[in-house]
Amino acid sequence: MAFTLQINGHPHSVDVDGDTPLLWVIRDVLGMTGTKFGCGQALCGACTVHVDGVATRSCVTPIDSVADSEITTIEALGTLPHGTALQNAWIELDVPQCGYCQSGQLMSAAALLSDVEHPTDEDIDNAMSGNVCRCGTYQRIRAAIKLASA
Secondary structure: OEEEEEEOOEEEEEEOOOOOEHHHHHHHHOOOOOOOOOOOOOOOOOOEEEEOOEEEEHHHOEHHHOOOOEEEOHHHHHHOOOHHHHHHHHHHOOOOOOOOOHHHHHHHHHHHHHHOOOOOHHHHHHHHOOOOOOOOOHHHHHHHHHHHHO
């Protein structure tokens, strides 16, 4: 089926089955490889994008469910209200280790900061609980979110 998706503020026409996961359309069809595949079951958060401003696991989101939505990927993080602040905080605090999960971490953090301007530790823990970092940089992630919200 033919779909026209609004991704990062631009229309993209794709011809895929309606049950194709959004992640595969973003990565394989459109060539935007910033969003990562982790588990394929919405358990790790590596594939997090925003759908109408809401952090969404793209690996289990069928394309036909988001055809009329505004989708934002890590490639457009800097255009989001707290995106640049998050990027700068991530760099300043040397958050990434291997970096694989970081696009999903940043997208979840951006969704949090658009909902809660000055999050508590509990707010951060709740918002980020579905994002796994095998390197264990959780304390630096929390500190970077706080720095970005300051």
